[in-house]
Structure formats: C-alpha cells, structure tokens
Amino acid sequence: MARFAAATALVSSLASVFALAGTAFAQAPAAAKPQDRMVVDARELVYDNDKKTVSAVGDVQILYQGRTIEADKVTYDQASKRVIAVGNARITEANGTVITGERFNLTDDFRDGFIDSLRVVNPDRTRFTAPRAERTDGETFIFEKGIYTACEPCKDNPERPPLWQVRSARIIHKKAEQTIYYEDARLEFAGVPLAYIPYMSGPDSTVKRKSGFLSPKFLNTGPLGYGVGLPYFLNLAPNYDLTVTPTYLSRQGLLGQVEWRHRLMNGSYTIRASGIFQQEKEAFLAAPLGAGDDEFRGSIQTNGKFFINPRWTFGWNAAMSTDRWFYKNYRILNEAVSSTTYLQESISTAYLNGQTATGWFDMRGYYFQPLTSTDWQKQQPVVLPVIDYNKRIHKPSFLGGEITLNANVTHLTREAAAFSQLPRQTNYLISGTTTTGVGYSLYDGCAVYQKNTCLVRGLAGNVARATAELSWRRNVIDSIGQVWTPYASVRADIFSVNPNTTSYANANVRTIVDTSDEVFGRAMPAIGLMYRYPFVAKTSWGTHIIEPVAQIVARPNETSSLRVANEDAQSLVFDANNLFEWSGKFSGYDRVEGGTRANVGALYTGRFGKDAFANLLLGQSYHLAGRNSFATGDLVNTGLNSGLETNTSDIVARAQVSPMTGLFFTGAARLNATTYEAQRIDAAATYATSVVTTSVGYGRYEPQPDLGIFRRREGLSLHGSVLVTPNWRLRAGVLFDLDKYKYDREVRISQFTTWAASPSTVTQPRYIDSRLLQTASTSFGINYTDECTVFDVSYSQSYADRQSGATKDTRTVMFRLELRTLGELSYSQNLDGSTVGDGVTSSR
Template sequence: MGQGVTSVARFAAATALASSLAFLLAGPGFAQGKPSAGGKPAAGAAAPAKPQDRMVVDARELVYDNDKKTVAAVGDVQILYQGRTIEADKVIYDQANKRVTAIGNARITESNGSVITGDRFNLTDDFRDGFIDSLRVVNPDKTRFSAPRAERTDGETFVFDKGIYTACEPCKDNPERPPLWQVRAARIIHKKSEQTIYYEDARVEFAGIPMAYIPYMSGPDSTVKRKTGFLAPKFINTSSLGFGVGLPYFLNLAPNYDLTLTPTFLTRQGVLGQVEWRHRLLNGSYTIRASGIFQQDKGAFLASPLGPGDDSFRGSVETTGKFYINPRWTVGWNAAMSTDRWFYKNYRILNESFSNTTYLQESISTAYLNGQSPTAWFDLRGYYFQPLNYQDWQKQQPVVLPVLDYDKRIHKPSFLGGELEFNVNVTSLTRDTAAFTQLPVQKNYLITGSGYSLYDGCAVYDKNNCLVRGLAGNVSRATAQVSWRRNIIDPIGQIWTPYASLRADVFAINPDTSGIINSRVATIADSSDEVFGRVMPAIGLMYRYPFVAKTDWGTHIIEPVAQIVARPNETNSLRVANEDSQSLVFDANNLFEWQGKFSGYDRVEGGTRANVGALYTGRFGKEAYANLLVGQSFQLGGRNSYATGDLLNTGLDSGLQTDSSDIVARAQISPMKGFFLTGATRLNSTTFEAQRIDAAATYSTGVVTASVGYARYEPQPDLGIPRRREGLSLNGSLLVTPNWRVRAGVLFDLDKYKYDRELWRNAYAAALAASTAIPAYPTTGPFQTASTSLGINYTDECTVFDISYSQSYADRQAGATKDTRTVMFRLELRTLGEISYSQNLGGTSTGDGVGGSN
C-alpha cells in the first residue's frame, strides 16, 4: 500500500540527508539511513557525506511507495549532484533496481556545460548509464545531437539511433526547419574516453536535402584540440597535373610537436609527397616543410630554360622558427629553397617567404637576431633571394650577409637636452654576375621599325647609356652616425628645432666587372678593388609656427614649416655601388626628412638644402577632418646630389635634380564617418604639370565597402622608363543579407592602348618596307583591363562558403603570352573540416613554365 506526503514548502534533501529520501538518486559514497515515520532520521544514522558527494533535491511533492520501494519527486524537480543538475516534471527512484526515471521536460546539465534534454530518461542512480527518448544534446561549443532514442553506457559512450549532428543553431523564427547543414546517420557513436565521434551510414544534408553519402567516418569531439587522424582532403585540377586529391594525415606525437603527411595523387604526374613537422619548445617554436615529386609526364612543361620540362625530380624545403632568448632578444629564420622557380606555382605549394606582386615573384630567405629595449634596437640578419619569374637570373641575385642595424636614443642628455641618437649599419653582399641595363633611346619608326631600341653601347660601361643595377663580386659598407635635435618653444608659441649630425662611411669593393647584356658579356671600365671612405657632417634648423582659429563650423590649424640643412658636397657618388638607395620617390612624406630623401645608406644628401611648406589641419564636428600639406625643396649651395647620378642614375628624374624642386602636396579628407579621400601629387615647378599622382577614395559601412584608386607616373628616361604608367582600380563589396556578401574588382591599364598603337606602328613600318598588307589599326580605348576578380561569400556561425573567379590579362611587355584565369572554391563546415578546390581555366603565361593550356 503506497503512502503520500506533500511538503508545504520546497523540500531540500540537504536538511535531511539521513532520511528515507536520502537514497534518491544517491551515488557512490553517499550515506543512507533507514527512514522512520514522519520522515525523521532514525537513531544511529550514518554521518553526512562529503560536500562534493552531497545531493540536493528540490521538488514540490514527494510520493513514497513502500510496496514497490520507490520514491517520486513531483513538480519542478531539480536535483544537484557532483556538478550535474537534473530537471524534470517528475523523477522516480526505484531503490530495488537502482534506476532513476525522469519524465516530462527532462533535462540534464553536465558539469562541462553540455545540456541533454528528452521526453523520458531511464538512468542508473549515478546518471551514468541508461536510455533517453527524443534526445537532444547541446554542447558548450553549440554543437548539437538529436535522436529518437539514445543509449548511454559506461558513463562515457553515447549511441544515437538514427542520429543527427550539426554545428548550426536552429532558426529563431522556425526551430523545426532543418539547419543549413547536418549529418544524418544510422548510428552516431560518441566515445568520450577516445574523444571521438563515429558516424555509420551517414549522409550530409544541406537545408534538409542529401548532398553526399559517406558509409563510415569519424572525427574528434568538441573537447579535442589536437588528435591523430585524417584532415579534410584537398583537390586540384590543372592540365599539366591532371586531377588531384590530397589526403593530409595528422600525427599528434606529443602535446608540443606533431607531424602532417600529405600524399597528393595526381592523374598526370604521379604522387606529390608533402611533410610538415611542427615543434614548440619552452622559448619558441619551429617548423620544417618538404615537398617532392618524380614527374611522370615531363612533357606537360616547357623545356629549359623556359620551363622545368627537363627535370624528373622537383621539390622544395621550407623552414621557419622563432625563439625568445629572453624578453628582449629573439632569434629566428624563414627560409625556402626549390629545385626550380616554377615548382611552387605549378604544384600549388604554400610558401610563407613569398614576395608577390602582379607579375614578379621571389622567395626571400632570412635568418636574424633581434634585440629591443625602450630606447635601443638591434638587428642582425642575412638574406638569400630566389627569383620565381622567368625574367630574373639567379646569378644576378645577391647573397646579403650580414646586415647589421643598431639604433640607440638618449632622451634629454644632461649637457644638451633634447634627444641624442646613435645609428650603426653594416651591409655586405656578394653577387656572381653583374646586372646591367641599357637605356632605351627614341628612334624613328620608319627607319628602325621600332619606337624604342636598346642603345648598343654597353659592351663597356658608359654612364650616359648604361645602368648597373648590381655589381658582381663583393661589396661592403659600414656606417656610423651620431645625431642630436631638440624642440624649443618660445613665449609666443614658435617651435625651433636645431639639429646636428656626424656620419662616417667606409666602403670596400671587390668587383667582378663582367655582366650579361643581350646574351653577351659586358664590362665596367676602370673598375678595380678599392677601399674608400666618406665623412658627412650636417647642421640644421626647423621652424614651425602653428596658428589656431575656431569658427562655427570647425577648428583650424595652419602651420608654416621651414627647414634648412647644411652639409658639404657628397663625394664618390660614382664609385659607390648603390645597392640600398635605388628606390627614390620624392613626395610630401619625405619632404622634411633630416637624413635626406634617399631610401638607404649608400647615397647621402649633400650641399645646403632648404625645405619649406605649409600644413593645414581642420576638425569639423565629431567625425569630419582634413589634413593638407604642400611644400617644395631648394638647393641653396654646394653640389646637388640628386643631379649627380650614380651607377644607376638614382636622383635623376626624381623632381629634385634642379635647384628648385618639383612641388609636392598631400591631402587626407574625411567628410563623414567611413568615407576617406586621400591624394598625393608632384607638380613641375615651372609648368605645374603633374609628374606623379596617387589618389584613392574609400567608403565603408557594415553593408557597403567601395574603393577607387588612381595612379599616374610620368616617364623617367634617365632611369630606363621611357613610357608613362597609368592605372585605375575599382573594388567593392556588398552585404546582400546578414550572411551573404558579393565582391568585385577590376584594374585598368590606362596606358596599354598606347603600347598597342606603338606595336601597330612598328608593324606598319615593317609592312611598308616589305610591301605586305597593312595591319588593322587598333581600336581599343584607354580602359584596357589588366585584371578582374569576382567573388561570393556566405558566413554564419557554422559555415563558410566562398567562391571566386580571377583573371590576370597577359602582360606582353613582361613576356607573358596568355591570360591566367582561376576559379577557387572553399567550403568550411565548423567542426567537420574544410574542402578547397582551385581550377585554372584556359591558358597560362609562359612564365609558369607550362606547355599548352593549364
């Protein structure tokens, strides 16, 4: 005969641990006492359990059945035990069978945050094993399982019959709608001890539609960060390689090191082997990657020297590392080597040492030792360059070892005030073969059949006709400089900055004077081993006087700036092998540089020079602002270093070669939040014609991102650039929905049509000379496309989908013969993995070393 007891208030088992209710869902180590009338503990009851084993039961009603030996907690039941919480409308404990049955809105919250819900739980009294009907599991990482029925055994294995797994959250408006993707399987087995989930007879569904069938698969659960097993496959398809599938296998050898083996099976070339070793130590980490293949069809590639068609084995080795000697000092490296310049691109090998532009690529290997403090910086490193495009020659690439830089600043030295700075640089490099360039000379079309021809006068170096981009042999330089400057503000707000420096350079040149021009040997006349030095003192003063004005529509600061620096003439400019000062761009950014406008140490500004300008800064409201700078540079005395070209003519055609330089200007304007206008220009000081223009406009919100870029650079014939360069880029993206974004971009070569017409004139002259048919005049306009790209992206909490198309049009001037068109696809399913695929369409340029289409 059953007996019922109703509590007036919520019942807490913690206040009656030895009562007849104490065995309700009791686990190991819980003290049980025999119940007595009225629910009072019997005399001699066991001592309470430890706090971590204590069970707390909260319910509206308790129902005892002495015949069946059951106790039922009814109404808003909540049980807390060993970090777990069970909730239900009704919980029944069967003492004889030691089973717990939870009925109605049943819910278990595990100690790790996982939430298990179902219509009915039938579990052992320690919650470890049992059956659950209409199961739903939500893990802390928001992955989800569901099944009509599931079994839990050994406290760690879940078996979901007709189970469903997904990492997607349910639709808020319609929770019953299938998620974006899910895995539906005959059985899903989750073994916690193995941290692995197994799927049997599985199919992957998108929006409820089956898309792929997988008889058997497995993967780590949400608690795993590293686990041995297969990673997501990689796919590739090109005409030179065929169709390929890469199957990465990850070996978790230890918590701090692992190995990944990736065999890629290619239908045309065989098996490409790849291995990656990663190792993390207490003070840093390093990686080693190696790739290699014995090509089965060498005929897919062009023969040497245009391609790797003569090579049976091709491969690469790459390594990176960084270690912390102490909080201030690090040592590291990033190095890569390949058997040929085309390997990385042909076989889609990742190379972190890439330096990539539209047409020119190279692999840069370096090793370094670096130290930093709040007032000092030290860097020692070496470089090795491997060209990856067909224009460059390996023997003309320098091996740079070492490059040492040391900077030290002392703030407010007691005897001077201001700031004292020490700089040291040591650079040494070797090169097997000198790099020569002939200056192109304008010729008559009808006489030569060519708009420009190479001046045939560099068999022996002639400064007026030849450029030397790099000497062969060994070139070394050591530089040391000490400089001081101080800001002084007078009573009326004027800012005076005196400056002084002393610099010394020592050069050691041991040249091999021969180089290659047009497949023949050229030499540098009158060049021999020599050691020489250079000393360059300088004194200077900068003056600034900001004027501030406030109006109803903003705050304005107008600041005139004037700077004068006096130095003796630069010496030995033609003897210096200019290696690090070849790039000289005179603009508003370096107008007031104390060290001059040269980009490196090999060249130094000489003479007395004044730089003047005016700076405007305006603030309008909370978001809008404007910043403008305009200025000019003047050679006041001594020899103008920018009018005295070196072996490479650096300085000529820079806008600084005359006593009154070109005018430079820079502007930054933001009329509203997210909208930016930037521009820079260099204007001829006499005609005010633009010699250089860089302009861009960007607009960005959460929905729309757009940018327009324009650049135009006038010819620099003294530097070997006879034609104007002009381009326009348009890029944008649009958030169509909260998850979908489309993007597009195009780059126009606005100068290409001139080159096409120049080629026509050459062909026209040749046709007249040969009395053949006159070619058709090109009708293309200035908007010649250089590259285009399109893309669509979908991103949500569980999925990333991206597909893109890009096309790079052949640059005939650089030697390319065919356009490059590529389609790339990537699908990432959170927790399951990522699938990527790329496909080249149509032809590729001969610069890839590929024969035929790819």
Template structure:
C-alpha cells in the same frame, strides 16, 4: 490551516525523498550538509513542489519544478520517479540535464541509473558548450561517457529563431552516431551530409575528434588539384600527434599524369621557441609536360623543395629566427602548388627569400643582424644576378636628455656586405627597342642587328647598373642630435646636428660573364674609399589654433634649413639599397631623403611647408600639407645621377623642387577622401597623382583609387603610367555578400597605337624581317586584372567562390594567350573541416614552365 499544512508537507517531502534515497545511493541532503564526513561532491540537493511516496510500487516521486544537483550535474523535470527495486530514475516533462562542463541534454523522457550516469533518453537533444548539437529519437548513454544516438543528427549550426523546425544550413544524418568522450572521438555510421535538408554526399563510415580536441592523430580534409601538366590529383593529409609540443603531417598526393607527390611537415614547439621543416618531392612520370631548362623543369626526373623556419627566444631581449627555403628549379612551387612562407609575389615578380636573423631590443636600443638569399621564380630573372647579402647589421641607440646639451642623441650603425656573380643591367628607353626580340645577325644583313639596343654589354647612357658583379661592402656610422625648444609665444625651434662616416670596399668581377664588363664605369681593380658627411640644421614651426562655431583649426607654417658639404664619390658608389626615391609629403622634411645608406644628401637645402588640420564635430575632420624644397648651395645630390640615376626625374633635381601636397577629408563617418601629388614647380603640371575614395556604410563597401605617374626616362621608364582601380563589396542578404574588383590601365592604349605605327613603318622598310602588325582596336579602359567573388558566412559555415583574371602585356598582334584565369572554391564547415580547390582556366600563363601543348 490547509495552506499551512501543505507548506509543511512540501518541505518535509524534499527532505523525505533525500532521506529515503540516501541509504541506498549514499546521497546526502541539505539536512546532512553539515556532517563533516560527507564529501562535497557526494552531496545532493533536491528541490521540488511535492513528494509522493508509493509504498505499493516501492517508488518515490518528486513532482513540480524538480531540480536535483548531484556530482556537478543538474537534473530538471516536471516529474522524477525513483524505482527502489530496479534502482532506476525516470524523469519526464521538460526533462533536462546540465553537465558539469556546461553541456545541456534535453529530452522527452530520461530513464537513468540511480547515479544518473547511464540510461536511455527519448527525443534527445544535446547542446555542447561550443554550440555543437546532437539530436536523435532515442539515445543511450553507457559508462557515463559513451553516447549512442540512433538515427542521430549532428550540426554546428544554430537553429533558426523564427522557424526552429527548419533544418539547419548543414547537418550530418547517420544511422548511428557514437560519441566516446574518453577517446574524444565521434563515429558516424551510414552518414549523409545534408545542406538545407537536401543530401549531397554519402559516407559509409567516418570519424572525427569532438570539440574538446585541439590536436589528435588522424586524416585531415583532402586536397584537390587539376592542371594540364599534372592531371587530376587528390592529396590526403595525415596528421600524427606525436606529443603535445611536436607533430608530423604527411600528405601523399596522387597526380594522374605525374605520379605520387610526397609532402611532409614537422613542427616542434619548446619552452623558448619553435621551428618547422617542410619537404616535398616527386619523380616525374611525364617530363614532357614541362619546358626544357632553363625555361622549365622538363629536364629533371626528380623535382622537390625543402624549407625550415623557426624562432628562438634566447632571453627576454634577444631572438634568433630563420626562414630558409630552396627548390630544385624556380618553377617547382608554382607547378605543383607548393606552399612556402618564403615566397613574395607581385604581378610581375615572384621570388623565394631565405633569411637568418639575430635581433635584440631594449627600451632605448635596437640591434638586428641578418642575411638574405634570393631565388627568382620567374623565367626572366637570372640567378647569377641575384645578390647573396650577408651580413646586414643595423644598430640604433637613443639617449634622451643627455647631460649638458639636452634633447635627444641617437647613434646609428649599418654594415652591409653582398656578393653577386654577374652584373645586373637595366636598359634605358630607346625607340624601337621593344620591336625586335633578338640582336639579329650582322653577317646575314639582318637589320634587326642595327635596331637592337639591348644591354648585353654595358654602354654608358644606354644602361643602368642595378647591381655590380663581385663583392661589395659598406660600413656606416652616424651620430645625430636634436632638441625641441618652445619659446614663450609658442614657436617651436628644433636645432639638429649630425656626423656620418662611410667606408666602401668594392671588389668587382669583370671577367666571368658576358655582361659583367664594368671597366667603363669603374676601375676593375679592388678599391677601398671613404666618405664623411657632417650636417647642421634648424626646423621652425609656429602652430596657430582657432576655434569657430563650426570646428577647431590648426594652421602651422614649417620651415627647415640644413647645411652640408657636397656629396662625394656618388659615381663610385655601388647603389644597392637607395635605388627607390619618391619625393612626396612623407619625406618633405626628412634631413636625408634617400631611402637607404648608399647615398646621402649633400649641399645646403631648405624645406618649407604649410600644415592645416581641422575637426568639425564628432566624426568630421580634414588635413592638408603643401610644401616645396630649395637647393641653396653646393652640389645637388639629386641632380648627380649614380649608376642607376637615383635622384634624376625625382622633382628634387632642380634648384627649386616640384611642389608636393597631400589632403584628407572625412565629411562623415564612413566616407574618406584623400589625394596627394607632385606638381611641376613652374607649370604646376601634375607629375605624380595618388587619390582614393573609400565609403563604408552597413551593407556597402566601395573603394576607388587613381594613380598617374609621368615618364621618368632617366630611370628607364619611357611612358606615362595611369591606372584606375575599383573595389566593391555588397551584403545583399543575411550572411551573403558579393565582391568585385577591377584594375584599368588607362594609358596603355596610347602606347599600343604608338607601337603599331612604329612597327608598321618598320614593316614597310624591312618587309622580309618585320611582320605586318595588327591594329590594336582597344579603348582607354583596358583591364589589367579583374576579380569577382561570392561569399556566404554564418556561425557554422564559410563558403567562398572567386574568379580572377590577370591580363598579360599584349603585343601589337593583340595576342592574349598568356592571360591567367583562375577559379577558387573554399568550403569550411565548423568542427568538420575545410575543403579548398583552385583551377586555372584556359592556356598556361606565360613563364610558368609548362609546355604550350598542354
């Protein structure tokens, strides 16, 4: 009987609480939920174990597992008391509010207004949907959107699961933290940044957008710079959110030695594309910090750069894009650490490439038209030798299963036009060339004049012409057909036919610059000539499949034969786009092994090979390819060198080519072994080797790479190149990892000693002109570059420190003055921002335009 009475009291209590509060607050209980006039957002649902009505104190209390749903908020507590006189609601015991957006607010005691919008909270803890957190001994909320945290703490780090009382990795502790949701801003007064509870920085006042903000006007993280030529500098970017689809970022940077560097970036996104503009400039205060031109920017009072980039979707198939950049001098980007998307860099080359392109695609066709402008950024490149390439037009269309003949029909078009003011030469290797730094003086009897073998003027058999001066144009059209035919026993036959036509126009410039004399290799007058190349061929494959107890195996012999007439006009062609030729497994069965359109394979040729692939269980597999190419008849195009000797020393310039091979083996998941190479067809001596081993398992990642390439004297490569690279990353603790890499030049010590012996002989013969060299006391493991770094990364922090060093090509005297050493630091605190800093150590690197005294 008592149990039944209690059950009735609980049900009646919930209804009574809502009924009592409804006339005052306008709330609607479950009993009123069917009333048509009640708005859904105004209805309130209350669930509690008991209801206590205190007539003397004029209060109504809900007790035991209280849950109130109202206007999208959920309020939970052990006890909720409503004071009808003060119209205040007090929630105690495991009090918790879940906002409509998912934010969770917990505290020991809530003292709120009757609509739950405003009030005071003791021992507050706020967890936002993006996992950012606020806490404070006491907080106040006003107007339903302003939180004031007294002695507040903010962090984006999650608490430690095992020790929740331990301070997070980082936090901001402030006398007051004010979060204004309408402004989407957080303000910090008397703030300290703490790491693991230890204060490391104090800021009297700072502010930043809250996690709901994607774009907002304000200051970004500062940027720091420190070099000998610039001094110490601080840049403070200011982001201006002009509209949802365009903005402006201004970055004034004060440099203690050079003055004020100004930078601005404009970005604009519209319905069918976007574009941006970057500008930078400075009036140098100390020009003597840099070398005089052309070795540096010391002659210029003003130095600057401009870049624009963008992409427009004209319709679903066509796009127009551009990336155009230019600077007052080639050293500006590097000297002032200017970011540019146009820059491509390697250990030996750095240049800014400007492009404009129109691209169109359909399911069976592709079109691309673009132009290029190259600005070299290294001291040993000459701008007048760089081509302006415009336009380059590529078009390809494929037709699957054309009527009558079947198979696949493809049509390819390429049009290339370029201009160059001065011819570009590359010197063929000649003994003692590297020992003399200048041509010397014949009038004074300087023997260096007789020993110098440079390419100031073109000389046949001593120089390669990597680019003609003048205007060069070529138009190519090619029609290809191929079809796969599988016979009843599984043999695959692929007949092939093609017809290609080229038209060349060469207008050389032979009078303007000292190294533009091409009369010894081509007629100085304008000329137009053509070339036609028909071809027919057949490829044969016969895969054999075998299944054993330890795996599945596929062995496939492959044979290919192609017949063409001889290539014509190879010495008249200005080879611009087919200068690179590496014969390996990837192009063994290519119908034309040249890398571009300027050269085309001629004569009859057969290619044979054997493929194997096997799978052993779930994660283990292996593959192998071995093959060789045979010149059957006509003139061998790879033995007919052009102006850059493309094809010579390639392994294809003999009747029987070198062997090529490639193997891969994965014994288990996480370990991959692979290697490939080219081997002499008669002695089997390795001409080219590329091998690597990669291992990944839990906390360890290791990669070892090895490469060895024999000399190619006809291409201007006089010595063997051999290198070994090691890269490793180890996770040694939770969130922590260390990494390192090193690249060894394994053959350079031999080269250094050869140079020493030759330099010593010259010194003994010409002591007045050649200085006494220093013996290079080096071993086979000479590092070309090294890098080490430590990284910490968790859900709220990224901390990274790295050190890199690249070693310049040391002379016989062993000087290392031009080695580059850099320390880089990066700290990213989620939601607060990122700070990065890099510092060059030691002297300036060679060719950066900085005066050596700095």
C-alpha cells in the same frame, strides 16, 4: 512548508532505497564528500509499496555529483534500481552539456541508461538529436538514427532543418577517446542530402589536438591532371606534431608533403618539405624555360622565432626549391614568396634582433631565388650580413634635445652583373598613314655593359659598406610660440668594392667603376635649422591650425657617387613624406644628399565637430649651393627624373580628409614647378559601414626615361562589397590600366623595329594604341557566414600583358567551404589560363 516537508521526505526515501552512503542531504554522515551529496527538490512524494517505487512529482530537481536532473516526474524502481524521468526531462552535466528528452531510463547513479527523443546541446553550441539513445559507462553515447549539427536552430521555425547537418544510422560519441564516430552517414544542406559517407570519425569539441585525417585537398590543372590529397595529422606530443599529405596526381604520380611543427619554452619552428618524381615531364617546358628535363622536383621550407630574453629574439624564414617553377606548378604554399605581376621571388632570411626603449639592433642575411624564366639566379645577390643599429639619448645634460646614433654594415656578393637597357627612341608610321611618331624599344638587350645605354642594377663580385652617423637636434619654443629646431650631424662611410672581371660578360667591368682603389671612404657633415610657427584659430564650425615650416640644411658636395655600386638607394620617390627628412631624401645608405638645400611648406590641420578632420601639406625644395646630388646620376641614374634634379624642385602636396565617420579621402601629388603638370598622383577614397565598403584608388606616374621607364603608368582600381542579408555579402573589384600599349600577339617587336627602319621593304605590322579603360584584372565573389558555416566562391581574371611575355589571360575560380567542427574544404581551378614564365607547355 508542505513543499519543504515533501522534499525532505523524498530525500530520506531516496537515500534509503538508493543505498548510497552519504546521499541524503539531511542524514548524510559528517565525512561525506560535498560532490557525493544529493539535493532533491519536488512538490510531492509518492511511495508505492506494491510496486516498490518512490516518485517525486512536480518541478522535480535533483543535484548529484555535479549533474542536475529536472523533470515533471522522477520515479525510482527498487527492484531494477532504475531511475525514470518523464515530462520535460533534462540533465545538465558539470561541463555545461544539456541533455533533454521525453523519457529518461537511467541507472541509480544517473550515469547510464536509455533516453527517448534525445537532444544534446554541448557548451560549444554543437547539437545531437536522436529518437532514441543509450549511454553506457557514463562516457559513451550511442545515438540511433542520430543527427549532428553545429548550427543554431531557426528562432522563428525550430522544426526547420538547419543549414547543414550530418544524419547517420548510428552516431557514437566516446568521451574517453574524445572522438565521435559516424556510421552510414550523409551530409545534408537545408534537409537535402548532398554527400554520402559510409564511415567517418572526428574529434569532439573538447579536443584541441588529436591524431587523424584532416579535410581532403583537391586540385586540377593541365600539366598535373586531377589530384586529391589526404592530410594525416600526428599529435606526437602536446608541443610537437607531424602532418603528412600524400597527393595523387593523375598525370604526375604521387606528390609527398610533410610538415613538422615544434613549440619550445622560448619559441617555435616549422619545417615543410615536398617532393615528386614526375611521370610526364613533357607537360613542362625544357630548360631554361621550365623543368621538363627534371625527374625529381621538390622544395624545403622552414621558419622559426625564438626569444633569447625579453629584449632579444632570433629567427628565420627560408625556402629552397629544385627549380624556380616548382611552387607554381604544384600549387605549393611558400610563405617566403614575394609576388607581383612582374616580379616573383622567394626571399630567405635569418635575423637577430634586440631592442630597448631607446635602442634597436638588427642583424640578418638574405638569399633571393627568382621564380620566373626572365630572371637569372647568378644576378641575384647574397646579402650577408646587414647590420643596423640605432641608439637615442634624450636630453643630454650638456646640449639638451636628442642625440641619435645610426650605424649600418652591409656586405653582398653576386656572380654576374645585372644590367637593364635604357629605352631607345624609334621612329615609326601609324597604321598606314604618313604620320610619323616616336616609340621606345627595350628589346636590343644589355648583355654586355655599354656606357649611356645600360643601367647597372647590381655589380658582380663583392661589395661592402660600413656607415656611422651621429646627429643631434633640439626643439626650442620661444615666448610667442615659434618652434626652432637646430640640427647637426656627421656621417662617415667606408666602401670596399671588389668587382668580378673574369666571367659572365663582366670583362669590361672596369669601364663601369674605377677599381684602382678597392677601398675608399667619404665623410658628410651637416648643420641645419627648422622653423615652425603654428597659428590656431577657432570658429563656429571647427578648430584650425595653420603652420608654416621652413628648413635649411647645409652639407658639402657628395663625393664618389659614380664609384659607389648603388644597391640599397635605387628607389627614390620625392613626396611630402620626405620633404623635411633631416638625413636626406635617398632611400638607403649608398647615396647621401650633398650641397645646401632649403625645404619650405605649409601644414594645415582642422577638426570639425566630433569626427570630421582634415590634414593638408604643401611644399617645395630649393637647391641653394654646392653640387646637386639629384642632378648627378649614378650607375642606375638614381636622382634623375625625380623632381629634385633642378634648383627649384617640383611641388609636392599631401591631403587627408574625413568629412564623416567611415569616409576617408587621401591624396598625394608632385607637380612640375613651371607648368604645374602632374608628375605623380596617388589618390584614394574609402567608405566603410557595417553594410557597405567601397574603395577607389588612382595612380598616375609620368615617364622616367633616364631610369628605364619609357611610358606613363596610370591605373584606376575599384573595389566594393555589400551586405545583402545578415549572412550574405557580395564583393567585386576591377583594375584598369589607363595607359597600356598593346601589340597584336602575332607581331614581334623585332618585326616592328625592322619595319620602322625600312617600311617600304617589310610588311607593316599592326600596332594597337588603346589607352582608355584597358582592364588589367577583375574579380568578384560571394560569401556566406553564420555561426556554423563559411562559404565563399570567387572568380578572378588577370588579363595578359603582351609586353611582359604573357600570351593568355589568367582566370581562376576559388571555392571554400568551412563547416564548424567538421573541417574545411577548399579548391581552386585555373580556367585555360597561363601565367608569365610558369614553365608549362602550350598544350597544357
């Protein structure tokens, strides 16, 4: 009762001296707004008539206009109209911001004043501290000798400096502008100053988008020199913005970059452009190996996606550059780039897509821009359009099962035919001994098509095809659990081949394909049956399902395989995944499987305990009648060396095993049906916990000389990371090329071929045959992550492959530092390396 009486008295007194209408809880007029009412709670009230002060003492808590003030003692001075709070003083704002200090000296509405030993904690866990601060207009904080950080204080030692902080002579936080200004600031790590910044500003935690400078970007390469870019972000509207990034390069001048982003009601799009007038063109190779002849170089990129309605979307991702080396030379990010060690290209596409629960439609076009010196733009196809349609009808009343309609239309054009040389055997002597061996040479070229010597990767001119396939299948389970699946389909194709015979070494194109009938067609009906009989067994250590599977599909012979310009079915990998494919084992539409074929196999599935499982498949394919499509090579010999070219195919197997949570083993293999030698092996093992992640991958593929692959490919990859502490993680990786032949960099292949033909007249070149543990690439890095900081340093090295044209290893160091709320700084540096076909002079 005493506490309640004192609180009531203080409310009444404060109400009168503050002279604020409706602030007293007990005496407020009925019309007072709830947010204008003041609620006061304290242990006692002290009124000093001489000093004209009113004090609330002991666990004081005042609620007013969304703010909460807490202190050991709160005193109101009637003469100065100031409120002074001392002893564990604390203000909690309506948005959750907490302000603490030793002493508050505020105006009577608590909006403005001075605070000693200030500490501010915002809802996003950012913090300000200062020995003294002032708040004006209820919106602006001025921190004298202020410190800002987004890091949590150490629980065991709160006085220890955080990982990073900004210490400034003055920090000004203007809430109305949503901006924080730092004057005479320095950035400290663990209390040690590392960077001095005379003046900087940035948005506060309430800002999602605000105009201003972003984190600078740094780069340093031989042909460019030292460079620094300072992006400026323009928040033009809530749904569109512009970022301008001028980058000064010490050797090449000013590189300009601009990015426009626009979000609409039904989608968004982005446009990026880059350009530079080069100052030192001699830093790059002259055409056709580089862009050293060009004064202006640049690129434009755009992507977008829009929803027409819930079922239909259209979009695009396109990029074009003045030359194929621009992105790499000037470190321009291109989201359309598809890059591997041996293939680098920019793929532009536009599409229209629609789908329902039972239907799917996709129409798109492609444009390919090669990004290396070894590729020729005129050999790249322009594909427009590619139309795919799929429709499924479940349980039709007259047949049951499922009816599927598949349709595809493809049209492409190419200026110059694309050939590749088949490997040619060459006899040679090994390192001065009398032993002879057999090697392969691919360096005679294939500029003009020669039958049985060149593969036609793409035909010049116009090629079009329309395909439609209607199929039906149904699962029938008999009384003893056997599953019978009858199947039937009919497919029709129409081709239009109009080769270009007038330019770019295509004059003998009539020796490649029969062009007497430019439009031709083919039809392929099929009937089939699949049989499965699962056997289930339960033991004390698990549940086991063994399921024998047999499938037979009968088709007439494939026609016109040598007349078809195979564009989309060049890749054929026979494995357990396509063993039982009803539509055949070719990857695209240009080829179709013919003849009668039986596919057999056995599937095992096991569950052990709560988490362990295993899945195994072993099978084989048999050609029973008709002409074997895989034994008849087309213009690129697809089907040969696939394991399907004989009547009894290679054996394929697949395994997935997980003995415990986090540990997985996967593997796939193709074995010769007679010798059981592995023709193709893919294997991987992964183990992942919150502390350790590891992975091992292995691949081995035997030569396929009919496809232009003259040597075995074998590799081993090792990757892993370990959490050293709750914040530090180490990672490393290495890729071994286990079957890599290297020539000494000073020896040309032509010299080797000449010497092999006449060893007595030419100086013997050095030939290095080192197959074991040839390192292809290595990488390692260290990462630190906590609630306020991400720090990452990595090093990677790709070792030069002499046969692909590289002469130097590529070594790269990458650095990234992200300070929460302040920004991100990243930097990468190539260390005296070069990549294949980068168009840079050797004096880089």
